[in-house]
Amino acid sequence: TLRVEKDSIYISMRQEVKNIRNYLTIQEYRYPDRFQTDYQVDEDVLDCEVPNVLIQPIVENAVKHGICNKLEGGTIKISTEKKGRDYIITVSDNGIGFEIEKILSDGRLHVGIHNVKERLKSIVKAELEITSFIGIGTIVKIIIPGERKNIRLESGKRREIFSIGR
Numbered sequence: 386t387l388r389v390e391k392d393s394i395y396i397s398m399r400q401e402v403k404n405i406r407n408y409l410t411i412q413e414y415r416y417p418d419r420f421q422t423d424y425q426v427d428e429d430v431l432d433c434e435v436p437n438v439l440i441q442p443i444v445e446n447a448v449k450h451g452i453c454n455k456l457e458g459g460t461i462k463i464s465t466e467k468k469g470r471d472y473i474i475t476v477s478d479n480g481i482g483f484e485i486e487k488i489l490s491d492g493r494l495h496v497g498i499h500n501v502k503e504r505l506k507s508i509v510k511a512e513l514e515i516t517s518f519i520g521i522g523t524i525v526k527i528i529i530p531g532e533r534k535n536i537r538l539e540s541g542k543r544r545e546i547f548s549i550g551r
Contacts, residue, residue, distance in 0.1 A: 394508060395434040398465060398472075402426055405440055405463060412448050420452045420478075425464035433472045435529065436508045442497035443476045443525045451480025451523055459522070470531030479522040485515065505529075 396404075402424070409422050444461065452459040459479040466473050488495065498515070505511040509529050517523040 393437060396437050397431065398426075398433045398435055398474075399431040401435055401438075401440055402431070402463070402465075404438070405444055408441055408444065409448075409461070416448065416453050416458075419458040420448060421458075421460045423460055423462040425462065427464075427466045429467045430465040430472050430474075433467075433529070433531075435472075435474075436504050439501065439504070439527070440474060440476060442501050443527075446497055447476055447478040447480065447523065447525075451478040451482070454481045455479075467531070472529040472531060474527040474529070475524060477522060477524040482517045482519045482521050482523055484519060485517055501527075 406424075413420075440463070444463070447461045452461060462475070462477045464475045464477075498513075502513045505513055505527065511527055511529040514526040514528070515523065516526075
């Protein structure tokens with residue numbers, strides 16, 4: 386079953402991947418024999434907390450706009466990895482691709498990607514990178530900064546300390 390935590394901004398990557406698997410199972414019934422899915426999920430990333438329903442709009446775009454518009458269908462690849470402190474989530478497809486400049490200038494809002502981008506910026510200060518080539522496919526990469534331990538931000542009045550010799 387698809388599980389959405391209505392009272393929580395975050396869920397584990399483990400639950401997010403389960404949600405995506407369930408979503409794609411539904412889409413397989415809707416679009417039989419149109420796509421395959423390849424998961425490459427790093428165990429080190431599964432306990433990472435991510436914004437709720439983060440990947441689904443990206444996967445939905447890959448299915449509807451990338452793969453299902455391609456005569457022979459294609460493959461959606463979902464991968465996660467930890468690089469240094471950061472978590473990287475990649476959704477790629479070998480669908481029809483698109484021209485990013487055209488999308489940016491077509492006057493439409495593109496709600497799914499827009500919402501993901503805004504949520505990433507405001508909730509976890511993450512980055513969203515989109516690369517696409519006509520006839521080759523699209524790669525969407527989310528880079529979520531990991532914890533920065535031992536860094537403490539203090540606020541208050543500024544004090545100057547002078548040290549005068551020994």
